[in-house]
Amino acid sequence: MAEIAYWEAIRRAHDEEMANDKMVIAMGEDIGVAGGTYKATAGLYEKYGEQRIIDTPISENSYTGIGIGASMAGMRPIIEIMSINFALLALDTLINAAAKIRYMSGGQISCPIVMRTPGGTAHQLAAQHSARLARMFMSTSGLRVVTPRGPLDAYGMLKSAVRCNDPVIIIEHEQMYNIKEDIPEEEFFRPLEGAEIVREGSDVTLIGYNFSVHLCLQAALRLEADGISAEVLDLRSLKPLDRESIRKSVEKTHRVVIAEEDEAPVGVGAEIIATVNEECFYALDSQPVRVHAADVPVPYNHTLEKAAIPDVDDVYQGALKALGKI
Amino acid sequence: MNDADKKRLLREMIFYRRFEDRTFEAYMERKIGGFLHLYSGQEAVATGVLEKAVVGQGEKNDYVITGYRDHIHAIKTGAQPREVMAELFGKETGSSRGRGGSMHIFDASQNFMGGYALVGQPFPLAAGLAMAAKHKGTDQIAICFLGDGANNQGTFHETMNMAKIWNLPVLFVCENNGYAIGTHINRSTAEPDQYKRVAAYKMEASQHDGMDIEIVMEAAEKAIDFVRSGKGPYFIEFMTYRFRGHSMSDAKGYRSREEEAEWEKRDPIKIFSKHLIDAGTVSEKEIKTWEKEIDEDMENNIIKFAEESPEPKVEDLHKYVLDDNPDPRWIGPLQKN
Numbered sequence: 001m002a003e004i005a006y007w008e009a010i011r012r013a014h015d016e017e018m019a020n021d022k023m024v025i026a027m028g029e030d031i032g033v034a035g036g037t038y039k040a041t042a043g044l045y046e047k048y049g050e051q052r053i054i055d056t057p058i059s060e061n062s063y064t065g066i067g068i069g070a071s072m073a074g075m076r077p078i079i080e081i082m083s084i085n086f087a088l089l090a091l092d093t094l095i096n097a098a099a100k101i102r103y104m105s106g107g108q109i110s111c112p113i114v115m116r117t118p119g120g121t122a123h124q125l126a127a128q129h130s131a132r133l134a135r136m137f138m139s140t141s142g143l144r145v146v147t148p149r150g151p152l153d154a155y156g157m158l159k160s161a162v163r164c165n166d167p168v169i170i171i172e173h174e175q176m177y178n179i180k181e182d183i184p185e186e187e188f189f190r191p192l193e194g195a196e197i198v199r200e201g202s203d204v205t206l207i208g209y210n211f212s213v214h215l216c217l218q219a220a221l222r223l224e225a226d227g228i229s230a231e232v233l234d235l236r237s238l239k240p241l242d243r244e245s246i247r248k249s250v251e252k253t254h255r256v257v258i259a260e261e262d263e264a265p266v267g268v269g270a271e272i273i274a275t276v277n278e279e280c281f282y283a284l285d286s287q288p289v290r291v292h293a294a295d296v297p298v299p300y301n302h303t304l305e306k307a308a309i310p311d312v313d314d315v316y317q318g319a320l321k322a323l324g325k326i
Numbered sequence: 327m328n329d330a331d332k333k334r335l336l337r338e339m340i341f342y343r344r345f346e347d348r349t350f351e352a353y354m355e356r357k358i359g360g361f362l363h364l365y366s367g368q369e370a371v372a373t374g375v376l377e378k379a380v381v382g383q384g385e386k387n388d389y390v391i392t393g394y395r396d397h398i399h400a401i402k403t404g405a406q407p408r409e410v411m412a413e414l415f416g417k418e419t420g421s422s423r424g425r426g427g428s429m430h431i432f433d434a435s436q437n438f439m440g441g442y443a444l445v446g447q448p449f450p451l452a453a454g455l456a457m458a459a460k461h462k463g464t465d466q467i468a469i470c471f472l473g474d475g476a477n478n479q480g481t482f483h484e485t486m487n488m489a490k491i492w493n494l495p496v497l498f499v500c501e502n503n504g505y506a507i508g509t510h511i512n513r514s515t516a517e518p519d520q521y522k523r524v525a526a527y528k529m530e531a532s533q534h535d536g537m538d539i540e541i542v543m544e545a546a547e548k549a550i551d552f553v554r555s556g557k558g559p560y561f562i563e564f565m566t567y568r569f570r571g572h573s574m575s576d577a578k579g580y581r582s583r584e585e586e587a588e589w590e591k592r593d594p595i596k597i598f599s600k601h602l603i604d605a606g607t608v609s610e611k612e613i614k615t616w617e618k619e620i621d622e623d624m625e626n627n628i629i630k631f632a633e634e635s636p637e638p639k640v641e642d643l644h645k646y647v648l649d650d651n652p653d654p655r656w657i658g659p660l661q662k663n
Contacts, residue, residue: 057487062481063488069468070455075457096447105425193657
């Protein structure tokens with residue numbers, strides 16, 4: 001085992017997959033000569049050259065489309081979008097093409113692209129650099145959407161995503177790139193599907209994904225100090241969703257909080273609560289609780305931003321509400 | 327080109343016209359649903375360009391991609407006409423198993439990489455196909471057919487730029503039929519000469535008559551040689567006209583009957599027929615015989631196959647969304663601890 005940061009885990013996965021298969025390439029803004037905004041491809045331009053680590057112009061829709069076209073002819077492009085906000089520019093090629101080509105062609109042509117992009121708030125980046133948008137990709141047929149919470153999944157899920165034959169969106173997070181974790185030094189893979197219990201508990205289930213898993217884990221520590229046993233479930237994959245793991249946990253604890261960093265309307269939390277209702281409504285002892293961002297464009301001002309985005313205390317309070325303590 | 331090939335090409339164009347006319351009839355009989363965009367009038371472009379490309383040879387083919395007016399491009403690339411017709415009829419035997427329809431003909435076995443309804447979308451997909459061919463070290467090229475209307479999409483400019491800076495083996499074929507759906511090019515586009523627009527990306531480009539297949543072939547051959555020899559992308563514009571409306575519900579109120587009559591004098595089938603008859607290569611009687619053979623083939627083979635083929639099964643509704651046989655090592659389930 002070796003301690004490794006989230007960005008280093010991504011870099012290692014790129015390096016190994018590119019060494020393994022010459023059809024694997026990476027494309028994106030500043031990923032080559034500049035080494036990548038979050039260093040996810042640092043040193044790889046020197047190792048693999050400009051034909052495989054491709055610095056693109058600031059043309060998200062078309063360079064994504066070029067990656068998709070290349071994937072239709074057997075390549076395995078890892079497409080980096082510098083911020084999920086910019087992924088909005090690539091929605092035509094991503095959603096109208098990559099997500100539909102397999103179906104429209106009657107299964108003849110696959111689009112095995114990986115799109116990596118950080119989606120989340122950081123520190124006063126304001127409205128056009130703070131989008132989360134997981135809910136939008138989650139609602140699109142033909143895509144896989146995964147949210148690695150730490151280096152183990154960041155490495156293992158990227159490797160699986162490269163080898164998987166479907167288009168995979170990997171949503172990372174600006175605040176997670178320096179998270180560290182011990183991971184095995186030998187090669188391994190982490191599956192793209194399946195939620196994971198990252199902390200066992202019996203009184204309430206806290207469901208998170210991406211950065212909100214960390215909010216749930218910290219809230220669980222505070223609850224423990226109050227004598228409350230919280231289970232934390234990391235969804236890992238938003239599409240497809242692991243409905244069975246959600247059901248099992250709620251049937252065990254009978255109370256559920258879903259923590260999402262995004263705004264609530266038509267969001268991940270709404271889908272999780274609908275899932276709970278459909279799968280195990282009668283197991284509930286209290287109404288489900290959504291912890292979510294305020295329904296506003298993310299403000300620049302530090303105090304307003306803090307008020308808009310859920311934090312550990314919000315998850316903690318949400319759990320108390322689910323437990324009927326407030 | 328020898329006389330036999332010239333005769334074959336004329337017969338192909340007559341077949342393409344009849345194929346599209348027959349889809350129109352089937353549409354009126356409600357055998358075909360959705361939208362239907364016909365290629366009548368523009369046949370010389372796809373037929374002439376693809377005659378000079380590698381087509382009909384399966385996986386050795388060049389990659390071909392286009393918009394939603396795609397039936398003839400698919401057939402000339404190598405798709406079976408009866409499978410294209412079955413696709414229009416929504417049948418399981420269709421080229422896209424009935425999941426795509428008229429606008430989304432695919433035949434991966436012939437490197438026909440699809441018809442797309444988003445007019446500017448094939449630009450980057452074509453560049454990507456070219457990137458893959460270059461990366462694999464084959465001498466295949468990608469050929470992207472789109473109308474003039476597509477050139478007002480952002481993907482046009484973004485892709486021309488990247489195709490040039492990365493020196494990709496891609497031929498962009500602009501079929502300039504003068505109308506973006508129902509808006510004349512002079513009202514939609516500041517520079518009506520489309521080939522001039524790629525000068526900003528330092529791309530080789532030229533403009534030609536798209537109604538005379540011999541002119542099309544000569545120009546296409548040079549452009550394809552240029553691209554295949556590794557000199558980079560090429561943009562070729564053909565001036566043409568669609569004889570029917572944009573789609574089926576188009577009363578063509580945006581253009582005059584006089585304009586249509588002028589272009590119909592330049593019908594690519596009439597031009598090529600006259601040329602071959604005048605040269606003594608083919609007789610009118612021979613053409614009449616072909617027309618009869620084509621009609622018989624259309625009814626007894628193509629339409630019959632489409633009519634009699636089965637519908638897709640409802641229990642297969644969810645097939646083809648994602649990989650139907652994924653490798654559990656990458657997909658899961660996650661080992662529970």
